[in-house]
Amino acid sequence: MQMKKRTSVIVILLCALLLISLAACAGSGSAGKTSGPTESTAGRETEPEPKQTEPESEPGETTEPASAPHEPTASDSTVLVVYFSRTGEQYTVGVIDKGNTAIVAEMIAEQTGADLFEVIPADDHYPMTYDELTDVAKREQNEKARPAYAGSLPDLSQYDTVFIGSPVWWGDWPMIMYTFFENNGEALAGKTLIPFSTHEGSGLSGFDKKLASACPNSTVGEGLAIRGNDCQNNQDSVRESITNWLSGLG
Ligand SMILES: Cc1cc2nc3c(=O)[nH]c(=O)nc-3n(C[C@H](O)[C@H](O)[C@H](O)COP(=O)(O)O)c2cc1C
Numbered sequence: 001m002q003m004k005k006r007t008s009v010i011v012i013l014l015c016a017l018l019l020i021s022l023a024a025c026a027g028s029g030s031a032g033k034t035s036g037p038t039e040s041t042a043g044r045e046t047e048p049e050p051k052q053t054e055p056e057s058e059p060g061e062t063t064e065p066a067s068a069p070h071e072p073t074a075s076d077s078t079v080l081v082v083y084f085s086r087t088g089e090q091y092t093v094g095v096i097d098k099g100n101t102a103i104v105a106e107m108i109a110e111q112t113g114a115d116l117f118e119v120i121p122a123d124d125h126y127p128m129t130y131d132e133l134t135d136v137a138k139r140e141q142n143e144k145a146r147p148a149y150a151g152s153l154p155d156l157s158q159y160d161t162v163f164i165g166s167p168v169w170w171g172d173w174p175m176i177m178y179t180f181f182e183n184n185g186e187a188l189a190g191k192t193l194i195p196f197s198t199h200e201g202s203g204l205s206g207f208d209k210k211l212a213s214a215c216p217n218s219t220v221g222e223g224l225a226i227r228g229n230d231c232q233n234n235q236d237s238v239r240e241s242i243t244n245w246l247s248g249l250g
Contacts, residue, residue, distance in 0.1 A: 079114035080159040081105045084166040088128030091200050093232045100198040100231035101165050107242050108163050122148035140175040147176045156187040165196035168205045181214035189217035196224040
């Protein structure tokens with residue numbers, strides 16, 4: 001009998017303990033409810049966020065991290081203007097401090113957003129007086145000389161279109177321009193080359209055909225010829241001719 005009593009006390013105690021611990025669990029659950037997410041958001045807290053499965057870029061495309069440094073380049077232009085031009089004494093205009101072709105080249109660059117590269121002789125052996133210059137130029141032409149030019153050309157791979165201009169010398173491109181064509185024929189392959197000249201009566205002087213044979217793997221566009229005298233004395237009309245020509249090129 002004594003034994004039976006003791007067992008029932010133990011059972012009662014155990015039940016009491018069980019009830020206390022159940023009550024404690026229920027209490028901790030309700031505490032979260034008052035300060036935690038509301039009914040409507042509670043479910044979402046435990047559900048996993050949908051995974052971002054769509055790629056942010058197409059396969060093969062490279063995406064730069066926002067913080068990656070941007071490689072500095074000379075420009076983002078795809079158009080380049082290459083030109084040769086002389087200051088000093090020139091036919092019909094006297095002594096000039098900016099060459100006629102340089103003026104046209106700058107106007108083309110201004111209107112197209114192109115980069116500029118001037119072909120400058122490596123050793124400046126061209127005289128500043130007109131008569132002497134014509135002698136040197138004639139001799140170079142007779143000798144099919146290939147005078148070197150100074151400076152380093154920008155990386156041609158970034159350009160699709162290259163305007164190329166110079167004065168007409170003895171009915172032809174100055175020989176230094178053939179140096180340029182021959183040095184860069186490969187790099188100019190597949191590009192559109194558009195010739196322009198300044199002159200005092202010879203017009204384009206076959207610059208387009210001569211350029212096409214010097215750079216057979218390039219496409220040669222329609223050229224433009226401008227009077228040298230107009231470059232110094234009639235710039236509005238030169239600018240207008242350039243605008244019309246460019247719009248015709250498309
Ligand atoms: C050496 C030399 C040869 C020239 N030969 C010709 C020519 O054959 N036909 C022509 O119309 N003009 C000729 N000119 C004139 C130039 O083409 C013209 O003055 C040109 O605008 C000069 O350009 P620049 O100032 O950019 O050097 C010649 C000029 C020089 C200096």
